[in-house]
Amino acid sequence: MRRHITGLLGAVALAAGTLAAAAPANAAAPATTAAAVAAPAGPGPATERGARPAGLPATTATAVAGPAGPGSATAGAGLPAAAVAAGPGRASAPGGAGAAGGDVPAEFGSDWHDPVTAGPAVARPGTRACEVTLAEARFRDFTPYRGDYAPPTACGPAPWAKVVLRLDGKVEGRQYDRLGNLTLGGVEILRTSTPQPSPDGITWAVERDVTRYRDTLSRPQPVEMLIGNVVDETYTGVIDVKVTLTFYAAERGPGRPAAPDTPDRVLPLTTPAVTTPRNTERLLAEVYATGSGGGCEEYWYLTTPDAAPYSCKAADGPHREVRVLVDGQLAGIAAPFPTVWTGGWSNPFLWYVTPGLRAFDVQPVLYDLTPYAALLNDGRPHRIEVSVAGVPAGQSGWSTPANLLLWQDEARAVVTGALTRHEEGEPANSSRWTPGTEHRLDTEGGHRLTVAGYLDTSHGRITTTVGREVRGTSVHRWTDGEVLDALTATWTDRESVTRGATTTRTERTYTMDGATTLGAGDRLRTVLSLGDRADTVTLRGGRPVDSSRLDDRYTGDATYTTNVPRDQRHAVGTTTARHRLYGAGTPGGCYDRTVATAQGTVTVDRRRC
DSSP states (O other), X not given: OOXXXXXXXXXOOOOTTSOOOSOOTXXXXXXXXXXXXXXXXXXXXXXXXXXXXXXXXXXXXXXXXXXXXXXXXXXXXSSOOOEEXXXXXXXXXXXXXXXXXXXXXXXXXXXXOOOOOSSOOOOOOSSOEEEEEEEEEEESSSOOEEEEEOOOSTTOSSOOSEEEEEEEEEEOSSXXXXXXEEEETTEEEEEEEOOOOOTTXXXXXXXXXXXXXXXXXXXXXXXXXXXXXXXXXXXXXXXXXXXXXXXXXXXXXXXXXXXXXXXXXXXEOXXXXXXXXXXXXXXXXXXXXXXXXXXXXXXXXXXXXXXXOOSSBOTTOSOOEEEEEETTEEEEEEOOOOOOOTTGGGOGGGTSSSOOTXXXXXXXXXXXXXXXXXXXXXXXXXXXXXXXXXXXXXXXOEEOOEEEEEEEXXXXXXXXXXXXXXXEOOOEEEEEEEOXXXXXXXXXEEEEEEEEEEEEETTEEEEEEEEEEEEEEEEEEEEXXXXXXXXXXXXXXXXXXXXXXXXXXXEEEEEEEEEEEEOGGGEEEEEEEEEEEEEEEXXXXXXXXXXXXXXXXXXXXXXXXOSSOGGGOOOEEEEEEEEEEEEXXXXXXXXXXXXXXXXXXXXXXXXXX
C-alpha cells in the first residue's frame, strides 16, 4: 500500500499577502499530492485525507489504548493564542474534575462534540463595548467575500483598550479541512483552518486579540475573506461563517483599562518594495508562514532526499527555515511551526473535537528588524522579502503573507542611525538515509544570526541587538509502501532582543512524536503527541523583572477502517489537550486546563488554577 497522506487543504493555495479570487483549474475536486485513501464508489461518503506518519502495531479490534505517553513540550510565537470554543448548542462542561459529556459511545457515530481547545478565552476589560460585523459569508467555492469596514463611534476613537476578533462557523455533511484568511485594508489579521464536519453538523468559534492592528482599525477599510472550498455531490459541506470585532473603550484613571502600546503604522508587505516613515524608531515584521496548498510542503517535516524511496521528496531533506531579507541581506531567521491540520496524519478522528495546536489560529512568526530602521529611514524604497529555505526549487506549497509593524518618534521628522553589526553563521543542514526493512532518515539543521544597530531618537541614542538561533533534529522511520510511517522531531528557536537597558530572551520548542500503521483488515492507527512551549524572561540592567511560560500539549490515539464508507469505519479514538500559562501577563498568574475526549465525547474538562 502506498502512502496514505493526501493533500490537506489541497484545494486551497493562497498567494502571499493576497486572496486569490480566481478558482484554480482543479477546483472541481480536492487536489491530492500522494496516493489517497481511496474514496468508496457510489454514493457513500469519501474517506478523509490527511498528513500521516506511522510506526506502532496496528489494532484490529474496535477499542484503542489511551494516548501514548505524555505530550512533548514546545513553544509559542509570543502573541495571544486564539480561544476556540464549543458551539453554543454543545458547550463543554464547566471546570472541575470528572466527566464532562455523559456516556461514552463504543465508537464514533454520526455526530460528536463541537471543536474545543484547552486554551484560554481572550481576556476582556470591563469597559464600554461596541461590536462591528466584519464579514458574513457561506463559502462553497473560491469566490472571496468582499465588504467594507468602518470603525465604531460609540466606544470613542482609537486607541482602544482592546479589540477582539471572533469567528463563528458552522458546517455539516462531508467536507475536507480548508485554509482561509481575512484581510483588512490589505493587512492580514486572521489566518485559520476549518474543522471537518459530522453528518449532523458542527459549530465552532475562534477568538483572537487584534488590538495591535489599531492603525488599520482606526479608519474605513475594504474587507476581503476567503475560505476556499469545493461543494459537489460528494463534498457537501458549505462553510458558513460570521466574523465580528468587539471594541473596548480605553479609560483614564488609576486601575482603569488604558490603551496599550500599539504600532503607529501597520503596512502589508504586498510587494517587496517598501518605503517606511522616516521617523521609524522600532520595526517588527510578522509572517503568517504556512506549508499548505495540497502538496508535500503541508507535511514538510516528512520529506526525504531524492535517493530515499518515499512518496514526498525534497532534495535537501525536511529542514525548513523562514527568512526575512532586507535589500538582499539576511535580516531575520525563524523555525516554522509544524502545524497539523484537521485531516492530519491520515486520521481525522484525532482532530474532530480537539484540533491540533494552532490549527485554528495560525500565529505569525515575529522578527525584530529595528537594527535596519536607520537604513530604511532614508525615504527611499527598499526590498523586504520573505523566503523559506529548504523548499525544492520551483516547488510551491508555502504561503508567507507579512505585515510590518512600525513605531514612530513623534518629536522627530527623521530618525538617523546605522547598522553596526551583522554576523551570520554557516547554515547547517544534513540528512542521512539508512536503507533497510525499516528505512531511517536522520536530519539535523541549524543557523545563527546576530544583527545590531543604533538610532538617534528624541529620547537619546538607542542600540538594538537581535540574536537568534534555530535548530531542528528529526528521525523519520518508514517501511516499504509506507505501511509504517513514524517521526520523532524537535525544533528550537532561541531569540534575544536587547533594546537599550532591556533584554528579552525567548526560547521556543516545538515537538512532534508519532506513528501511523496500517494493519490487518485495513485498520489504520495513529498515535501522536505534539508540543508547543515558550519560556520568556525580561531583564533590565541585567536583573530579571518579568517572565512567562507557555506549555501547550496534545496527545491522541485513533483507529479506523480505511477504504470503506463512513458508517463502516468502526472508528475509535482518545485525545488529551492540556494548555498551561504562567506569568504576570496571565490573569492570576496561572492558567491550566485539560480537555480529554473519547469517541468524540468530552470526558474531562478540568481546570487546575
